[in-house]
Amino acid sequence: MTRSEFLTKYSFMAAAIMSAAVPLAIFIFMALLGYPILTSGRLLGTLLGAWDPIHQSYGILPMIIGTFILAILAVAAAFPVCLGCAALVSDAAPGPVGRFLHAVVRMMTGIPTVVYGFVGIFLLVPVIREAFGGGSGFSLLTAALMLALLVSPTMILLFCDSFGRVAHTYRQAAAALGATTAQLFFFVVLPQARNGILAGVLLGLGRALGDTMIALMLAGNAVAFPDHVFDSARTLTAHIALIIAADFDSPEFRTLFLCGLTLYVLTTLLVLFVRLTMRLQGKRP
């Protein structure tokens, strides 16, 4: 091994070790700081209680529920649109139209979420308030619609990828049998790309779970349990952003590490699940 090869190998290895160590260090940091709560016997009360600081109740269950409802709603709203868009790009209109759409979607991945939040406040919030009277317009639905826009590029690009990986011979065989584009898509491409679609949905869900700005700006941030999608609600991420400014020694502040741990564990589980489905698809004949 030459000197430069040696240097290259070890500098890359150092980079790899660093990037693996940082998330692990974050996890250890949060676990250490959350340790007082984890062992105090108030863990269940904090995980499953309501947030009512005046009565010394610091439960984060409303935020966990808000996070889940919001992420699932967003992905559910985005899914059909993303599937259609990916189908258009990869099968229905593979020419200049498809290429143009693909470029637009790639550009959308770079839009900062605060822009979506800002646009949502002035365009979507009044519409939701007037169309579904009663609420203030700051609601789970408002945030979910904007969040759907945020996660759709991730989903579309992954869908396109998995459609593109469907074997060319399958398409040719279907075409030889006289299948229309729709038949080809629904009976050949979709079943073959099933795991890729699942991976796209899960990654979209991960992005929706982790986003802060849109929920903070549009979901209303009420600490009550949401009764329906027109209710104001708070996510774990928005909760952290709102409480981080509280006094270091306050019990509010200590529960933040539990919020962080919960988010960390949830997203890790999601990523593991994605890995698993990706591997399964790779092994398919």
Place this chain on the structure above:
Amino acid sequence: MLHNSLKMFVIMFFSIPLLFFASMPVTHADPLAAFEGMKGEIKISGGTAHIPVMKAAAKAIMSANPEVRISIAGGGSGVGIKQVGEGLVDIGNSGRQPTEGEVSKYGLKMFKWAIDGVAVVVHPQNGVKALTESQLKEIFSGKISNWKLLGGPDKAINLYTRDAASGTREVFWQKALGKGEILDKANVVVSNGAMKAAISNDPYGIGYVSVGHIDDSVSAVALDGVAPTMESVLSGDYPVARGLFSNTKGDPGPLTQSFLDFLFSPAGQAIVRDSGFIPVK
């Protein structure tokens, strides 16, 4: 003849700005002269009610001396106190007096340069212009949940409140609500500016902002017959008021001290007055 009047015009044209500039140092000489020869950065964060005054003061100082850079961030009173205490910023603003615990823990020095009221605000088209204190308590605790009960349209009341770090919330909760309950269904916004944006966009919303932030986009509500104005806050008739503080960790450095001196100077206090707050001098 024509030549003469042209010459006259040219002289006047150039002398007017000259006169203007010549007169500038006379009126502003004292507070801004302190910055002469200084350079460096002043980092400010915390209370969002303070921001209009901070911006105007920073603009005056930085245009007089471009070597001085002043950065202003929000975050809320809690953030301001915490960040200045941890040494992250030079000045931490708070819309409430720092607690004894905070002062002793961080060794804070407080500078109170204005008095500010906290006003209940509604959308300009809202017909409700006056409330009693007990009505306000019932609105924020959720007992009154429809504008109809207050003489308005048959629409649900949308409550807006502030986050845990807000000094505005602290003062409103203590002095307007008597530490009463705030309904957990209330929307939470993160700054005085965001509160104003939310209320000005929601015809059925009610919230509270610093009096200095009130403009045409929201309408202030009289409390027990007293409208929240500079006069009523100053006279003490309007009870929901607080001091605006700038805090430093220990004694401020020379640059930060000059900034604080500017806030207390006639020019600084004029900015305070123009921003809708009550000067302390």
